Amino acid sequence: MRIFLGAFATSSFSSQPSCAPSAMRRFALRTTLVLYAALLIAPLGALLPGNEWALSVAASAVGAVVGTVATDARDPETFVHTAPRGLAGVLLPLAWLVPAVTRAESVVSVFVSPWFLGSIAALAWFVALLLGHEVRQHRLQERLTTVVSFEAGPPENVRRQTKYAVGVFLAATTAIVVAVVLIGGDAEPTSFVWLPAMLAVWLSLFTDQKQSVEITDEGIFAQRTLHDWETIDGYERGDDALEITRTDWYRATMRFDPHHIDDIDAVTDALDRYV
Numbered sequence: 296m297r298i299f300l301g302a303f304a305t306s307s308f309s310s311q312p313s314c315a316p317s318a319m320r321r322f323a324l325r326t327t328l329v330l331y332a333a334l335l336i337a338p339l340g341a342l343l344p345g346n347e348w349a350l351s352v353a354a355s356a357v358g359a360v361v362g363t364v365a366t367d368a369r370d371p372e373t374f375v376h377t378a379p380r381g382l383a384g385v386l387l388p389l390a391w392l393v394p395a396v397t398r399a400e401s402v403v404s405v406f407v408s409p410w411f412l413g414s415i416a417a418l419a420w421f422v423a424l425l426l427g428h429e430v431r432q433h434r435l436q437e438r439l440t441t442v443v444s445f446e447a448g449p450p451e452n453v454r455r456q457t458k459y460a461v462g463v464f465l466a467a468t469t470a471i472v473v474a475v476v477l478i479g480g481d482a483e484p485t486s487f488v489w490l491p492a493m494l495a496v497w498l499s500l501f502t503d504q505k506q507s508v509e510i511t512d513e514g515i516f517a518q519r520t521l522h523d524w525e526t527i528d529g530y531e532r533g534d535d536a537l538e539i540t541r542t543d544w545y546r547a548t549m550r551f552d553p554h555h556i557d558d559i560d561a562v563t564d565a566l567d568r569y570v
Contacts, residue, residue: 317433324426325371327419331384332362334416338391341409351409372434375420375427384423388416432519439511439521442565447555448505450536505555510565515539517549524569532563539566 336358
C-alpha cells in the first residue's frame with residue numbers, strides 16, 4: 296500500500312501503479328538481451344568451414360534461441376544486476392575486435408565482417424544496463440510505502456546563481472562569435488549553426504525545474520533513485536531552503552525550495568520519523 300500526502304490531500308489512501316509500464320520495460324529489456332546473445336554468438340559461425348556469413352547468421356539464430364530461453368527461465372533484470380556482470384557483458388563482445396582487426400585485409404573489411412558484428416553486442420549491453428536499472432527502480436518503487444510526496448525545485452538562490460552563470464556564458468559566447476565575424480571576416484555562417492540548437496538548453500536552465508520526491512519507509516526516492524536512510528545524515532529547514540544532508544562527503548546535499556512544497560510540515564514530520 297502506498298500512502299500519499301500531496302498538495303491537496305492530508306488523508307491516506309491506497310494506490311497501486313499500473314503494471315503496463317513495468318511490463319513494457321521488461322519486454323524491452325528481454326528483447327535487448329536476446330539481441331545481445333544473437334550478436335555475441337554470431338561470429339562463432341565464422342570459425343566453421345564454409346560461407347562465414349551464412350554460418351554467422353545460423354549462429355546468430357542459435358544465440359537468439361539461447362537468449363529467449365535464458366530470459367524466460369530467469370527474470371531478465373537479474374542478468375544485468377551486478378557490476379561484474381555488467382563489466383563482463385561489455386568486455387566479451389569487444390573481444391571480437393581482435394580477430395576483426397587481425398584478419399582484416401583492408402580498413403573497410405574490419406567493419407564488414409562477422410567479428411565486428413559481434414562487437415556491436417556491447418552497444419546492446421549498454422542499453423540492457425539502462426533498461427535493467429529502470430526495471431529494478433520501478434519494481435522497488437512499487438513495493439515502497441510512501442509517507443509523503445512533493446514536487447520542488449532548487450532554492451531561489453541556487454536558481455538565481457545558475458541563471459547568472461548561464462547569462463554570463465551566453466554573453467561571452469555571443470561576444471566571441473561577433474568578434475570572430477568582425478575580425479576574421481571570412482567565417483562561414485554554417486560555423487555557428489549550433490547556436491540555435493542551444494536554445495532549448497538555455498530555456499530549460501532559465502525555467503524552474505521541479506522534481507518529484509517521495510519520503511518512503513526505506514529512504515528518499517528522487518530522480519528515479521532510492522537513497523537509503525543509512526545515507527541520510529539529517530535535514531535543516533530554513534526560510535529559503537530545505538536541505539537534506541548525506542552521511543558521506545561525496546554524496547550531494549539535497550536542496551529544495553520550501554515555497555514549492557504545499558505541506559512542508561508533513562515533509563519534516565516524515566523526515567523526523569527516520570532521521
